Amino acid sequence: MWHQQVIPALFPQIILSVAAVVCMLLIAVKRNHAVVHLFTLLSLLLALGSLGRIPGVMGVDGLFVVDGLGVFMTGLILITAFFIGIFSYPYFSQSVLEREEYYILLLLATLGASLMVISNHFISFFLSLEILSVSLYGMIAYTKTSTVATEAGVKYLMLAAVSSAILLFGIGLMYVATGQLGLSGIGRQAVYTPTSGWFTAGLGLVLAGLGFKLALVPFHLWTPDVYSGAPAPTSAFVATISKGSVFVFLWRLFDSIGRDERMVIIFVVIAVASMLIGNWLALKQQNLKRLLAYSSIAHLGYLIVAFVAAGDRGLDAAIFYLVAYFISMLGAFGLISYLTESGKEKLLLQDYTGLFWQRPALAILLSLIMLSLAGIPLTAGFIGKFYVLLAGVYSAQWLLVMVLILSSVIGLFYYLRVVVQLFSRPDHAVYFPRSPYAISTGMAFLVLFILLIWLGIAPGNLITQIQQVVHLARG
Amino acid sequence: MDVMHFLWLVPAFPLAGFLLLALLGLRLPARAIAWIGTVSIGLAALVTLWIGLDFLQQPPAAGHYRQVLWTWFNINGFAPAIALYLDPLSLVYIFVITFVSFFIHLYSTAFMRGDEGYPRFFAYMNLFVFSMVTLVLADNLLLLYLGWEGVGLCSFLLIGFWYRDEANGYAARKAFIVTRIGDTAFIIGLFLLVKQFHTLDIQDILSQAPQVWAIGAAGAFWVSLLLLGGAVGKSAQLPLQTWLPDAMAGPTPVSALIHAATMVTAGVYLIARMHVLYSLSPTMQLVVAIIGVLTLLIAGFSALAQRDLKRILAYSTISQIGYMFLALGVGAWTAAVFHFMIHAFFKALLFLGAGAVIMAMEEEHDIFKMGGLRKKMPITFWTFLAGSAALAAVPIITAGFYSKDLILFDALASTQGSTWLWLGGFIGAFITVLYTFRMVFVTFYGEQKKVIAHDPERETAMMIPLMVLGVLSIIGGWIELPHAWAHFTPFSHFLESCLPATQLKAGVESWELWLQLLTAIMVIVGIYWSWLAYVKRPALAYQLKQTAWGRALYPFFYKGWMFDQLYDTLLVKPVVWLSRIDRHDFIDYIYEGFGQLNIGINKVFSRTQNGYLRWYLLCVVGGVLIIFSLILFV
Amino acid sequence: MISVPVHVQLLLASILFLIGLVGVLIRRNVIFMLMSVEIMLNAAGLVFIIGGAHWHQADGQAMVIFILAMAAAEVAVGLALILQVFHLHKTVDVDCLEELKDTQS
Amino acid sequence: MNLVFYIAALVAIFATLRAVLHKHAVHALLYLIVSLLSVAVIFFILGAPFLAALEVIIYAGAIMVLFVFVVMMLNRGEAAVQQEKEWFRFRTWAWPSVLVLILFVEWVYMLWRGSAQQSFAGVTQGPIQPQQVGELLFTQYLLGVEMAAMMLMAGIIGAYHIGKQKQKSYHRYLEEKSDQISISENKTQEVI
Amino acid sequence: MLTDILTILFVGGLLCWLIPGWSRWIATLAVGLDLVLAISRWWPSAHTAMTGKWIVEEQYAWMPSMGASIHLAVDGFSLLMIVLTLLIGLLGVWISWHDQAIAEKRGFFHFHLLWLIGGITGVFMAMDLLLFYFFWELMLIPMFFLISIWGGEQRKKASIKFFLFTQLSGLFMLIAILALYILHGQQTGQYSFDYAVLLGTSLSPSLAGWLLAGFLLAFLVKLPAFPFHSWLPDAYTQSPIAGAALLAGLMSKTAAYGMLRFALPLFPQAVHAFAPWMIALGVIGILYGAKLAYAQTDLKRLIAFSSFSHMGFIVLGIFSLQELAYDGVILEMVAHAISISGLFFLVGMLRQRIQQTNLDAMGGFWEYMPRMGGIAMVFVLASLGLPGLGNFIAEFLILAGAYQAHVGWTVLASLGLIAGMIYSLVILQKVFHGKTRQALPGADIKPLEFLVMACLVVVIFWLGFFPQRVVQAVDPVVKQLKQISLQELPAQQAHQVFAQSSISTNI
Structure with missing residues (x-):
């Protein structure tokens, strides 16, 4: 029940909730983009700082478990949200709409995600998922005068609602079968009813619901449309935080109920399909945001390889992979936000022709990101992929490992296509705007750049950190 | 001080000449180039003479001298060295090489004057002499192979010396590649030797081989076959003889030096050098003899039909080397080497004479467009006649008689000889007479058809070599007289220490005089017939050409028995065709196909992203269906 | 109380759920789609009630309350979006929303 | 009571079908309300009186009213019905229905298999009273309630931002035209 | 000292980028300094047979929790390759000194060049398998950029193709490395990527076969060997000159190095089972490459395919598992690096003069560039294996070694000598001989170019006449490899390697 330690354990989440409310009040007092922006960033930093105050592993009401994994992921989510906050400012300052509400939604969505990673109960999971989703509806359709944003919003809303319903029905069936809503309780019960029709049917439906959020094949079709329709910062959020948090819950769920052989087969099928189809879809894609969307489908497939591999190694691999993936995606969408000119995003690859000859630093960052996504050494993505492969080989998932290799080569093709485009000499004079808000964004890019390289060359620290986190989760 | 220690100077002088010319040639005046080119060879010749005299006076105790310069490489005891080996055989060879080279260089200083490639020419020629000397002096087969390929390279470079004409380039390439085919067999032979003996030292191999292999052993057979491959290629014997006639595209001194006197006899040297292996494989020895006979016949007939002065000589060269092979095949090692030496003299002479004629005729090669040069170019005529006589083996007075007669006798009389081999050689000799004197009569007799523009006889540098070689072509044979006449055989005696004497059948010595008589008659008949057909009654040759046989055979012989066409159809065309159709590498299409496949798949999946929300929903339902099916049915 | 077996109850929930699903799939009117989603959510709620009844727990009901809240929030945003769509496109036909798609190159 | 359950179930199925079709x-909305009411009955039968009430008040009452509002706002009348008929073609509904039918078969099969393994014969204990639910909500699930609040806040802000129309100076008859212009402008800008 | 070499290169690269105006000098300085460093260690050691295993060894922590460390070490073989890399790197910098094709963003060019050299050098130093893989892939990135930024007309396609091939194959090697790591960890409890540690891992024949296959795939693609060569013509022809020289001259050698250093010692028994197949691939490569080279109408493509053909000798040599052949392979690595660099430099000089590399546009250049022609001749002759030049000794030793074990294949491979001559002569004759197609007065070789080419010429003659220096330096490696040939499997067991197709249960 309630005792004093609960509050410090949930410090970040509490700070975020309060910040959201305060933010709303700030807007009510006076609309000022810069103030709200700064406030959001500060509160995110504050939440991040409060992570240090968390006393240790503890459960809260059976709804949450604040363990190493949760804390680490909360931190990751907060940092990512911080970057998205930075990228939002130049993006929305050009917009004619009210921009301030976006930050409330950003805070709320971050709240939802940070709650999800510590959820240990279907009710808390469901609610955090809905906080995230509902905020995202608003964030995706935020530039409401744009037909594409609205369209993306409608598509996401409809699909998310249907998948939520499917997920709920699944949870319901599992509840009927076990009489439990807490993960640990279900885990206990699942031991007795491993092959129960209701339970497996429910689990299958839950899987479908989670698969939708993770954009795994065959629930992936919304991704490109939403990514390309939504404002770039939102796309970054959808690509990173929303997936990462759901993935953590997926891990917790299957850790408690055990990885049934049939479930593993389903995951193998899904992973193979995601890796291959995601990369195939991106192969000839000319729209950078869609390309990133397809790439994210494939990346989630790689993550599922780590998931199937399971164990500490799998979790290590998955977390590291997530970190690398987050950095890359953030950088990519950050660049798109940064290069947005009076509300018009540069979407087509050909818009980026010759970026190198105009803005070499940006081009090098973007190519590094592409190489990281492709898993080439010197970048964080390489260590991530290496780690996943290690986990896959360790658990002797040869099929997955082989498909991973083949599909990552297919993937390499389009990443390189982007890179080559950046470096090709333009036929005509190209102009890339210098955003007036370059300082903070530039710093953010610099940090991402350094992180990409640093994690690619000397990942030792982070790996050790992650390994400790994993032990904390078990202990 | 031991004179032998200066052996390394023999290759070193030409090499130094080459390096000087290659590095500085473009900056030096023509005179300096000529000096460097000629003097370097002259010095080498002097050193050779010096060493040779020393060798004769005080032969080394072991019968040979070995000079190790440095170890090439040493892999677990397999250690070929850069080392020189001098024994009577190599001494004869370097003697011939350096002296003939010297005269040809001398000749060239005048012949090549004014050519823009003057420095290049002498550089290549010096490099050639270096390589040839290395080949001959090599103590192991790997170094020999270095010289072997080096001479091939120089041959290539000099055939294609006038590089602007693509035909020359083609001839050069052909020469290099065809000989390379033989060389490849050679090098495979080396692999076999390495495997068997773990060494390539010639003397080691020769001393070990009889212990390892019995007579007729398969190993010996294969090694000698493979080495023969190399020899056949370099010496333009059947079946790799086709390159030599085309090699006449090079400057005439080149033809004289490389394609008559020295390089083409490298094969003879190789077999003579490795004679122990051939002795161990009688089959191969017979093969050598048969190749020799067939080559000398085929080339002889071809020479009979040629119109190009140099091509006649080229076929004649092939044919004469055929004699050497015949000699090697019947175990008459010294006879082969003897004929090599004599042949070097007279064939170099003939080529140089031809060069003078061609120079006078302003690059006209067709003998039927010449004529009546006897009076205008007396020195050339008389020396050419001396050479021709030697080639035709006019009895007693020419050197060629002694060497060729020895071979013919041995072909019949040696233990490995037979009537057939002799008969082939004899017919060949007759043909030799016919084409030689056809050439002489057509070129120098009859009426003059062209004015001499630039009289080569005024060039002393050209005439001296002609005269020296002319003298040698006459008197050179006297160092080895037929047994039937007198037991004066210093040449074979000299070579005895490294080449065994010919094994004769019992009681054959009495045949020798009869055979010589037969030869003499044959030569006279031949000369008479040529005189009849080309001077007295030229219509006779024409009529003969018009008979059914003539019409069929003349083009056949003219084209060298159609070997070029045969190889073209069998080898060259298929390879070229294959290259052309697969220029873009069919393997690449496979990978491109993979790429296209992926793009096709991309198109298929891309269709699913059609933007319709209801379709997306349907796919979600489909996904649920798939998950359920997996749960139920897997 | 009642003796209807649980699987029959679940069958009812499933039928309602699938009817909702069919509705989402076959209606081109966005409003109808949203309605159908509500049917699905309602069916899911029914499952929780069934579970709660059989395990005799209040958790199921609590969950349904949360579902209700979620449905309300979703409908609010959904309807706002539908209005915006109508505003921009002058139609509620969902098949008209196909600007975002892969263009065949 | 069983009979009531079956009747309510049939009504619910029928009304839902009508609502969807x-x-x-x-x-359709009215049919949906009927369906929700009959589900409320089932809630009641299954021992959840509090939820039955909430179903009626919130679902059938509040949420459906929202729908009615929107339908009214769009105010498309007979033309809309006509259009619905046009949209409702065989090829529109055939494939989805088949797919869902297959899904239904598998679904039922799984439920049936589950019932073979876990048999619960109806509801045996008494109803769960509202106070039990309330207690749970304010003790263990208190944080959940807070989260629901946050979720609603997100919904409200989203709906507010998206739903808010700009003040426009034109007369409402002109509005349509100006909108069309803005659409075409948008289209040219955002074409991908 | 090893880290110094790498640091100088990588930092030098960054400096080049930051100070583009001085990039040529910085690059010269960095590579030159490294070259001096490397030679100062190699030259003495080549004189005398080495005593210890490594001449220099350094180790630093990298990912301690995974058992990966920055373990650098060199013996005579590695140092030889490093010296070679740096030499060609330096010459590459010089030959592109005035190259107009890279005038734009020159600093960035030199950055990539130095990092490429650094990557290659790293490959030759790494004694930790993960680090090896790291450098192995690191090489690709600068190479990719060199092609895709400063390459020819088809640079996009070429660079991507190159990257895809090498990356895919590299991943297979990574899998093999990981599997080996895990197996060793499971057997001994020591999870480490260290070469020395993994060397003695005992593996079942089928498993060893699969792991070896993973390694070989990477090496065969990079080399490239027969069916994996498809990327080569495009990449070689499209890359800038210094890049092409490094690509053909050294990156391909990293593959040969990898086989000798890693593949063979790690899986000595599986190697025997693979040898016949590999030899077949090598021989097919020799002949097929030669045939393709002959058919080309573009000089660069021709040279590219000639390189492919020569790589067949390396495969043949390695898998004949004979002492002579090992020495031959190492010599071929050095000699081919020199000769192919020379040829590519030559093409570069020609392209600077006539702006293309099509053979039909060339002919009779001897008239205007006799010096360049002479130098070209040396490299052409090296390529066709003329004795006296380094390549001959190498090919001779390879074939002589291979002959000890595989007569038939060796005889076929020897046909490659003929084929090699056919296409090599095309280079000389079509470019420098024949009718003069265009007048190029004053186009003969410039002093700096002459210096570069002279260096290569001297080295290749030196190799031809004094290969003992190299043979001595690599003696310990060859001795080690020789042990492998003694570990022959019984024929029956070797058969099982292919019979068992699944290894999933073994891990």
Whole structure:
């Protein structure tokens, strides 16, 4: 029940909730983009700082478990949200709409995600998922005068609602079968009813619901449309935080109920399909945001390889992979936000022709990101992929490992296509705007750049950190 | 001080000449180039003479001298060295090489004057002499192979010396590649030797081989076959003889030096050098003899039909080397080497004479467009006649008689000889007479058809070599007289220490005089017939050409028995065709196909992203269906 | 109380759920789609009630309350979006929303 | 009571089907309300009186009213019915229905298999009273309630931002035209 | 000292980028300094047979929790390759000194060049398998950029193709490395990527076969060997000159190095089972490459395919598992690096003069560039294996070694000598001989170019006449490899390697 330690354990989440409310009040007092922006960033930093105050592993009401994994992921989510906050400012300052509400939604969505990673109960999971989703509806359709944003919003809303319903029905069936809503309780019960029709049917439906959020094949079709329709910062959020948090819950769920052989087969099928189809879809894609969307489908497939591999190694691999993936995606969408000119995003690859000859630093960052996504050494993505492969080989998932290799080569093709485009000499004079808000964004890019390289060359620290986190989760 | 220690100077002088010319040639005046080119060879010749005299006076105790310069490489005891080996055989060879080279260089200083490639020419020629000397002096087969390929390279470079004409380039390439085919067999032979003996030292191999292999052993057979491959290629014997006639595209001194006197006899040297292996494989020895006979016949007939002065000589060269092979095949090692030496003299002479004629005729090669040069170019005529006589083996007075007669006798009389081999050689000799004197009569007799523009006889540098070689072509044979006449055989005696004497059948010595008589008659008949057909009654040759046989055979012989066409159809065309159709590498299409496949798949999946929300929903339902099916049915 | 077996109850929930699903799939009117989603959510709620009844727990009901809240929030945003769509496109036909798609190159 | 359950179930199924298939939006909504009411009955039977009440008040009452509002706002009348008929073609509904039918078969099969393994014969204990639910909500699930609040806040802000129309100076008859212009402008800008 | 070499290169690269105006000098300085460093260690050691295993060894922590460390070490073989890399790197910098094709963003060019050299050098130093893989892939990135930024007309396609091939194959090697790591960890409890540690891992024949296959795939693609060569013509022809020289001259050698250093010692028994197949691939490569080279109408493509053909000798040599052949392979690595660099430099000089590399546009250049022609001749002759030049000794030793074990294949491979001559002569004759197609007065070789080419010429003659220096330096490696040939499997067991197709249960 309630005792004093609960509050410090949930410090970040509490700070975020309060910040959201305060933010709303700030807007009510006076609309000022810069103030709200700064406030959001500060509160995110504050939440991040409060992570240090968390006393240790503890459960809260059976709804949450604040363990190493949760804390680490909360931190990751907060940092990512911080970057998205930075990228939002130049993006929305050009917009004619009210921009301030976006930050409330950003805070709320971050709240939802940070709650999800510590959820240990279907009710808390469901609610955090809905906080995230509902905020995202608003964030995706935020530039409401744009037909594409609205369209993306409608598509996401409809699909998310249907998948939520499917997920709920699944949870319901599992509840009927076990009489439990807490993960640990279900885990206990699942031991007795491993092959129960209701339970497996429910689990299958839950899987479908989670698969939708993770954009795994065959629930992936919304991704490109939403990514390309939504404002770039939102796309970054959808690509990173929303997936990462759901993935953590997926891990917790299957850790408690055990990885049934049939479930593993389903995951193998899904992973193979995601890796291959995601990369195939991106192969000839000319729209950078869609390309990133397809790439994210494939990346989630790689993550599922780590998931199937399971164990500490799998979790290590998955977390590291997530970190690398987050950095890359953030950088990519950050660049798109940064290069947005009076509300018009540069979407087509050909818009980026010759970026190198105009803005070499940006081009090098973007190519590094592409190489990281492709898993080439010197970048964080390489260590991530290496780690996943290690986990896959360790658990002797040869099929997955082989498909991973083949599909990552297919993937390499389009990443390189982007890179080559950046470096090709333009036929005509190209102009890339210098955003007036370059300082903070530039710093953010610099940090991402350094992180990409640093994690690619000397990942030792982070790996050790992650390994400790994993032990904390078990202990 | 031991004179032998200066052996390394023999290759070193030409090499130094080459390096000087290659590095500085473009900056030096023509005179300096000529000096460097000629003097370097002259010095080498002097050193050779010096060493040779020393060798004769005080032969080394072991019968040979070995000079190790440095170890090439040493892999677990397999250690070929850069080392020189001098024994009577190599001494004869370097003697011939350096002296003939010297005269040809001398000749060239005048012949090549004014050519823009003057420095290049002498550089290549010096490099050639270096390589040839290395080949001959090599103590192991790997170094020999270095010289072997080096001479091939120089041959290539000099055939294609006038590089602007693509035909020359083609001839050069052909020469290099065809000989390379033989060389490849050679090098495979080396692999076999390495495997068997773990060494390539010639003397080691020769001393070990009889212990390892019995007579007729398969190993010996294969090694000698493979080495023969190399020899056949370099010496333009059947079946790799086709390159030599085309090699006449090079400057005439080149033809004289490389394609008559020295390089083409490298094969003879190789077999003579490795004679122990051939002795161990009688089959191969017979093969050598048969190749020799067939080559000398085929080339002889071809020479009979040629119109190009140099091509006649080229076929004649092939044919004469055929004699050497015949000699090697019947175990008459010294006879082969003897004929090599004599042949070097007279064939170099003939080529140089031809060069003078061609120079006078302003690059006209067709003998039927010449004529009546006897009076205008007396020195050339008389020396050419001396050479021709030697080639035709006019009895007693020419050197060629002694060497060729020895071979013919041995072909019949040696233990490995037979009537057939002799008969082939004899017919060949007759043909030799016919084409030689056809050439002489057509070129120098009859009426003059062209004015001499630039009289080569005024060039002393050209005439001296002609005269020296002319003298040698006459008197050179006297160092080895037929047994039937007198037991004066210093040449074979000299070579005895490294080449065994010919094994004769019992009681054959009495045949020798009869055979010589037969030869003499044959030569006279031949000369008479040529005189009849080309001077007295030229219509006779024409009529003969018009008979059914003539019409069929003349083009056949003219084209060298159609070997070029045969190889073209069998080898060259298929390879070229294959290259052309697969220029873009069919393997690449496979990978491109993979790429296209992926793009096709991309198109298929891309269709699913059609933007319709209801379709997306349907796919979600489909996904649920798939998950359920997996749960139920897997 | 009642003796209807649980699987029959679940069958009812499933039928309602699938009817909702069919509705989402076959209606081109966005409003109808949203309605159908509500049917699905309602069916899911029914499952929780069934579970709660059989395990005799209040958790199921609590969950349904949360579902209700979620449905309300979703409908609010959904309807706002539908209005915006109508505003921009002058139609509620969902098949008209196909600007975002892969263009065949 | 069993009979009531079956009757309510049949009504619910029938009303839901009508709601989904009906061409007229308002009629469909009314059918949906009927369906929700009958589900409320089932809630009651299954021992959840509090939820039955909430179902009626919030679902059938509040949420459906929202729908009615929107339908009214769009105010598309007979033309809309006509259009619905046009949209409702065989090829529109055939494949999804087949797919869902297959899904239904598998679904039922799984439920049936589950019932073979876990048999619960109906509801045996008494109803769960509202106070039990309330207690749970304010003790263990207190944080959940807070989260629901946050979720609603997100919904409200989203709906507010998206739903808010800009003040426009034109007369409402002109509005349509100006909107069309803005659409075409948008289209040219955002074409991908 | 090893880290110094790498640091100088990588930092030098960054400096080049930051100070583009001085990039040529910085690059010269960095590579030159490294070259001096490397030679100062190699030259003495080549004189005398080495005593210890490594001449220099350094180790630093990298990912301690995974058992990966920055373990650098060199013996005579590695140092030889490093010296070679740096030499060609330096010459590459010089030959592109005035190259107009890279005038734009020159600093960035030199950055990539130095990092490429650094990557290659790293490959030759790494004694930790993960680090090896790291450098192995690191090489690709600068190479990719060199092609895709400063390459020819088809640079996009070429660079991507190159990257895809090498990356895919590299991943297979990574899998093999990981599997080996895990197996060793499971057997001994020591999870480490260290070469020395993994060397003695005992593996079942089928498993060893699969792991070896993973390694070989990477090496065969990079080399490239027969069916994996498809990327080569495009990449070689499209890359800038210094890049092409490094690509053909050294990156391909990293593959040969990898086989000798890693593949063979790690899986000595599986190697025997693979040898016949590999030899077949090598021989097919020799002949097929030669045939393709002959058919080309573009000089660069021709040279590219000639390189492919020569790589067949390396495969043949390695898998004949004979002492002579090992020495031959190492010599071929050095000699081919020199000769192919020379040829590519030559093409570069020609392209600077006539702006293309099509053979039909060339002919009779001897008239205007006799010096360049002479130098070209040396490299052409090296390529066709003329004795006296380094390549001959190498090919001779390879074939002589291979002959000890595989007569038939060796005889076929020897046909490659003929084929090699056919296409090599095309280079000389079509470019420098024949009718003069265009007048190029004053186009003969410039002093700096002459210096570069002279260096290569001297080295290749030196190799031809004094290969003992190299043979001595690599003696310990060859001795080690020789042990492998003694570990022959019984024929029956070797058969099982292919019979068992699944290894999933073994891990």
